[in-house]
Amino acid sequence: MSNEPAEAAGTGEAGEPLEPGPIDYVIIQFPGSRLTGEGLPLLIDLVDRGVIRILDLTFVKKEQDGSLVGLELADVNGDGQLDLTVFEGASTGLVDEGDIAEAGALLEPGDSAAVLLYENVWAAPLAAALRRTGARMIASGRVPLQDLVEALDALEALR
Numbered sequence: 001m002s003n004e005p006a007e008a009a010g011t012g013e014a015g016e017p018l019e020p021g022p023i024d025y026v027i028i029q030f031p032g033s034r035l036t037g038e039g040l041p042l043l044i045d046l047v048d049r050g051v052i053r054i055l056d057l058t059f060v061k062k063e064q065d066g067s068l069v070g071l072e073l074a075d076v077n078g079d080g081q082l083d084l085t086v087f088e089g090a091s092t093g094l095v096d097e098g099d100i101a102e103a104g105a106l107l108e109p110g111d112s113a114a115v116l117l118y119e120n121v122w123a124a125p126l127a128a129a130l131r132r133t134g135a136r137m138i139a140s141g142r143v144p145l146q147d148l149v150e151a152l153d154a155l156e157a158l159r
Contacts, residue, residue, distance in 0.1 A: 019124060019128040019131065020119050021119050021120040021121050021123040021124035021127055022119070022120045022123050022127060022137075022140070023055065023117065023118070023120070024118060024120060025095075025115065025116060025117045025118070026114075026115075026116050026118075027103045027106065027115050027116075028114045028116070029106065029107060029111055029112075029113050030111060030112040030114070031108070031111050032110055032111065033061055033110060033111060033112040035112060050121050050122070051120075051121060051122050052118040052119060052120060052121055052122075053118060053119040054116065054117075054118050055092045055094060055117045055118055055119060056091050056093075056094055056095040056115070056116070056117040057091075057114065057115070057116050057117075058070065058091070058095055058100060058114070058115045059071035059112060059113070059115075060100055060103060060104055060107075060112065060113055060115070061110075061111070061112040061113075062104050062107040062108065062109050062110065062111055062112070062113075063109065063110075064109045064110060065109070066109060068100065068101065068104040070100075071112065092117070094117055095115055095117050099115065100115065103115050
């Protein structure tokens, strides 16, 4: 599994440097700091298959007094079973203290969060080809899942 930073994205077939794909982030809240590790194999699979490259992965906990503390990747939930050491060193420095503070502001006391910054490796060749032709992305965004469900329900109601 490769967690190289974006600047070390590798080379293509002709030995040319690959351009990085689009970069996204997610903040995943764990109410009550309940981290089970159930999603970990799925995240590892995405990396192993070259779908994403993890640039930064940081875990934080909001204490009862509102302060934020970083959590070690080796055993985030303290049960001795959740081994995140596979992601140690996944830090480009792009996620900074200000980003962590913003993530912490979204948490309730006692909750934890994972802040994940990742490259969409699957999209890198397409993005590079488009840039070579002079195309450029002028907008990007995400459709919230609840909005999608509501839109599909509304369409179904019309039938």
